[in-house]
Amino acid sequence: MNKFLLLSLLTAFHCATAQLNSSGGLNFNTKDVELAHRTSLNLTGSGKLPIGKKFTLSFEMAINNPRSFGYIFRLRANEFTASLLFVQFENKDTSYLQLIINDKKIENKIPLPKRNLTKGNWFPVKLVLDRGKLNCSLSINGGPAANTKVNIKEDSQAELLFGIEWEKEEYGNLDVPKMSVRNIKILGKNDKQVHFWPLNESSGLIARDIQSGNDASVLNPNWLINNHFKFNNIARVGPFKNIIFFMAVPIIYSQAQDNFLFFTKDYYLSYDLKNQTTKKVKFASPLQHPGNIVAYNENKNKFYAYYFGRGLVSEYDEKQKAWSHVDTTGESFQHYYFHNSFINPLNGDLCMINGYGWYTYKNILQKYDFIKKKWIRLETKGDYLVPRRYAAICKKNEAGDYFIFGGEGNYSGRQEEGVKNLNDLYLLSMRDTSIRKIGEIKKMPKDFLPYSSMYYDSLKNQLFMMENSKVEGAKASKRLFCYDLSSDTFEVVSDSLNGRNSFGAPIFYSPRYSEIYAFEKVSISADSFYININSLLFPPMTEKEYNKLQKAELSFSFYNKYGIPAFIVIILILGTIVYYFHYRKKQKAEQPALHSITETIKTSKVNSIFLFGNFQVLDKNGKDITKEFSPKLKQLFLLLLTKSYNHSGRGISTDSLSAYLWPDLNLEQTKNNRNVSISKLRTILAHLGKTEIKIDRNMVELSLDENVYCDYLELCKILNSGDSIKEKIHIIKSILSRGEPFQEISYEWFDGQRVHFTEDAISRLKAAVGKNELDDLSKLALADSILFLDSVNQDGLSLKIKAYIALGDHKLARSSYEHFKREYFRLYAEEYSKPFSDFLN
Template sequence: MKILLLAFTVLFFIAAIYPQRDELNGIKFNSENVQRFQRTSLFLNDNKPIELQNSFSISFDISFWDLNSYGPILRIEENYGNEIRVIYKSFESKDSSNIYITLPSNDNFISIKLLKKRLLRNKWFNLKLIIDKQGESLIAEWDNLLIGKIPYQIKKANKFLFTFGIKDFKNPNDFDVPAICIKNILITENNIKKYYWDLNPFDKDPLADKISDSKINVINPVWLYSDHQKWKLIKDILTSGHSNNQPGLAYDSINSKFFIDGKENLIVYDLILGKDSLIKYKTTSPAHWNDLSYDENKQLLYSYFTARGEVSVYNLKKNEWEYIRKKNDDAGYYFGSTKFIYPNDGKLYLLGGYGYYRTKKDLFSYDFVKKDWQIVKLKKNEMTPRAWFTFGKAFNDGEYFIYGGFGNDTGNQELGFNSYYDLFVLNMNDSTITKLKLPKEQKFSYSYLFNNLYLDTKDSSIYFLSMKEESKSFTFSLNKLDLKTGDITTVGNKFWETNEHSWLYASLNYSKSTNEFITAIFFNGKYELFSIKYPPVSETLIPAFQEVKQTNHTEVIIFAMGGIFLIILVIVIYNKRKGKSNKIGEPINSRFNIDYSFSGAKNSIRLFGGFHLYDKDSKDISASLSPKLKEIFLLLLIKSFSNHRGGITSEELSSTIWPDASPESAKTNRGVAINKIRKFLSNVEGITIEFSDKLWQIKINNSANCDYAEYLKYCSLFKAGNTLNGSLLNSVLNVLAGGEFLRGVSYEWLDSIKFAINIEVIGFLKSFLESPEIKNDPEKIVRICDTILQFDIVEQDALKIKLRTLTETGKIHIAKSSFNLFVADYKKLYDENFPLSFEEFISS
């Protein structure tokens, strides 16, 4: 038992200090922001030719940190001096930019039109170029969609130089570099991976590729993770000449816009465009010391005195204030309270606050008829009186986290206020405020906490903003609270400093469109907007990583993990495989979660290779589901395939999704969630949620389909003794082309199901290899083995059969390349060298 405890402790420690997230990978290119000789260039294979005798492709992920800088993204020069050029041309029209892919003759090209409204900073795209020597053509794909194909005679060329950015710094005419970021560079030959640079700054050698150890030569690199460490000022917005006259600010998270009430006009700042505009009011707003809230559903702005007060309403469509505040609620100041709009009822709410030497704990809602705040009767309120706490959405619909703040048990200031480090949840579904028990309440120094906290559901952490007085000055920090451990860390750098003692107003907002946190701070008559890329990381985290790797502590930790694997072998190996599912070693068509067989199929569900749901227009709408609704949908779907019942009861659904909720709360949550999913499915024909025989089921009729249901059908046919033929095999392999079942999706209830399905699929495919018809068809054998390796990258039986088949058919070069890739995967997965050579392995 002690060994098990130690094992989990080491695993947890590793997870805590090694948060390897793909978002931190990549190199950012210096562009027009610096002088020519400070700009960034990247040369593959140390600026030496790469030999490619056959058809090949190069793909990479790209994002733009500034849309206005023209220049070559990539140049491919072959050994005859000809050059393919990929050029970014900013804003050829008012609404779009273009990427041009030109051939040496310049008489033919492929154009990729990038709409300005979709070309957001920090948004990643994938560009792939395929040089088909047999077909004498060049093919371009953008985000896995075919963009163009043009003739290109290149049969004789076999050596190629690949350059991103400036190619020749000695050439005064070669000076343009677009403002881009690059990662995940992949080169394949005959669909076999030959080079892969993910540009992971945490690797021992971030510039070495994962297959052949080929190096990148980079000039003036700027590692992308630095944007996750440093806040930067993106905009100053002047609002008033009076330093204490705080104008209200509200955020539209759907359209990534800030609204600032300037009394005579409304200031609108568009994060995507990076521009602000003015709307002159028809009627003057309250504007003095007012909070501002934006109702995204009704498109209304609400303005009310910071300490409470009567509410005024601004209708954006009519451009006028419909109610004007006539008086302040002087008898009940609530400074430092939180105000929010509950979308389920559209009401304004106010919680906590400070006034007349007391902190408060009551919850109010605003009555527009009586023009007054009415107290909400809570069934339970375990929160002590407090103000200047942080507040935001929790895991479940209708629930909000409340963290920290200051106050005391009575609320009376004369008894002294304390800083709090506790966590509560406000449940609007059952009108309760309940204290949650953190593993520990870690203390840190702060003067105020600010709204709005942000919950990362992937790693169960909340981010919140704090201000601290240090050495007679005030600074802001972003903090991360790990709900699993109670640990609090400062992420990003401390930013914004003043030594003036004055009221300070700030808010934290997450922009989904640009994948960054935006902090708005009001001081001395202006709002200052700062941004940091998501996820933010500690300033000290990266140097600590580098130091650990340089001193070889990584090897010590991996050795300890080796002992853990022996104890809990099946679970840990499975989790490791799951965690590495998007790393080097997976088949080409799953690197970017591509499902070539079913991509764009309308009215369909795809579970192999990840979760995808296509509507009646063949649009993948799975990303539009909230994390909780996605989990509920998948639970209903998988239980609908159950052989013995074909559904799930209300009680099972509630206990799985809301294990800690009361029966009444769970019933309410369940009803709301089912209705939302039904509404979501209205754009999909043939897929419905039904309740029959006390079971919730997802029904799929003949106008729709699901790859897992197809797989189960083929399993039944095969088990029933149907004769194996080429058509059946092709159908099976097409269904399974995506690879691992629900890759990248993990829930406590799901992991064992995924593991069982993946093992079952491998066994099912192996049974095909025993068929006499297949044994005489090398092409089908290799295809079956490749599909098996999609589900388990180190499945040695399938690999051995594949290598023997390739060798016997004279494709020894491809066989050895496949083996080298397997050896690299094996090393990465188990941190030990594979014990056999190529010859020893295929003869074993």
């Protein structure tokens, strides 16, 4: 008991005094999500706020979408009310902050130029209620105030709410602009601060008042501090159809236009970061090749394109929507696949370096001569640059210096001498075409390959690079890393993206939004896909800082409010409870167990395989062994699993297995690779009970231990049983809610199976509706399950709307429809045409 108390006290005190990251705020979920998931912040959940003679509310806010509309906050004190409304539709170039007093708009309002309303652009807001002067004033950035006369009763107590107001039935109370808020303060007499909510939490439904302990309550929070470590998917662009999945879709970021451009040979898609809209532009004269490199000279606002192995360069004419000098040369000797291209800031030259072609890794620096229409080699001097492909490059400054990092290759450049991952860093100077080796980056993950570009922070002398998968296989981890050139440290500064990236996508930094952007492909079929745009707030947080923040969260709040004495009291109480339950354990064990009449979902923590959401495997002791699966072993495992547990259940032949996994090797090499891989996989699967890989008469079959749980097989079992799914619908929804099926698996052989599984699962779920055996809540769960599989499935939407209507919740029915429309537009870049009223008939 004494040991328990001492350990708990020391741990609590350490966590309580941990310092939190100053980058914080609360992002409000609004019309981009369903009504039930929108955000509300109630500052008076622990008690109302006295108005007194003078009451000042100040906070910082950012408008994340200038096209949104709604209430920022509402204040009520007896009969007095004050609301702040963001209005965007009255003027093309200007939005307004409209103060509403006792349900009447005041004459003066605060103008906000729309060009300044961008995500990450914070500005201070101040509301002053002066009961002595009978005045209310609103101001931003310390500028001129909008004033009006008010009459507030003495001893008034105020309620204060930001975001959606759930308790009011009027539809207007559900309108909230797409905004972020932080550093909310209440000042009283003599402008003395009496409350302060920094909103720097990272989890939970409580916002701490670090001034006086009057903690606020939050519904559906989206804590901004997490966005300094966790990537946020802000958009999905596409679909891109009839394009081979490993071919690049070049992505360009125009800082001046504030948009991303995604190029194919026939058109480009433009995504506007500010307005969050997508448009498609078809080329009057398309490019010849399906795979191209596109470079952008931002100073001249010119786009250049050429075959991604190196070829003639075409210039794009925006007015004519056409490319000039379209390259028709095709394959030729001396290609430079997977090279790095850039625009020399000193003279605007289009340059390239590195690459691979005809069994040779390259390190040649070249520039394009637009007069002679050919690439010219530039001689380099200084240190030897090891020939490579898959390297990353970024501009250091406007003086023509470039960092080049990593990739794979070897010293001679000859492929027959083998290939290795490179962790070296170089500086290329275009002033004299010299190369200087900076050194080797230490303590890097095994088989690390970067995305094709990096970002350099000159203020902190840091390089940021994304981890990438190898082209021939999937890799579960795609994180952002930071290399500090001053301290020679290399650290993880983000969580992992979910999808598979295999196309050398760049990363970009936006100084306007203080965000880093990374991209990933999401396969639809063998030749069709979407591209996800993901953002991370800058500066990012290291993994160590983020984990420390999570541990500090709960204890800091309590410590700040009550101090160490209260901690000691609580720990004593907890110790007493532990002792009590230890004393009662024997008596409790002898009591008969109560059995619920409702079947519950067992969340397996041991012997488990998860294929929905992130691929994950837990062994018989509950240890996560996912990282033991290399890309090739994961592919082998999934082949055996799906082929052994299909309708035939016979496994897969050794010839078919080799054709899937080692198509380019000769017979002897294939056999050796197959035997080694199966042996390694057997070693891993030995941790899953009696799971075996059997080989009989050239057939390879996977046999799982009967105690092994696999979410994919469990769902197939339920759907294929022919029994009623009424009692299983909650299990189905639980499985599907984990994420998209096989969301990080993008093998060409698997795409058809993925599509077949999704279509078959949706068909069986829809068939259950026709049996008229489900109540309305079960229909709602079934509709969610269908939409988990296909987010724009019209039958799923129809079922969801009708279920909500039957349950008497018209608001959530309408909200589901609006959410579906936004998702449809995001995926297809066109409006969903079917009106809401059609679903009611």
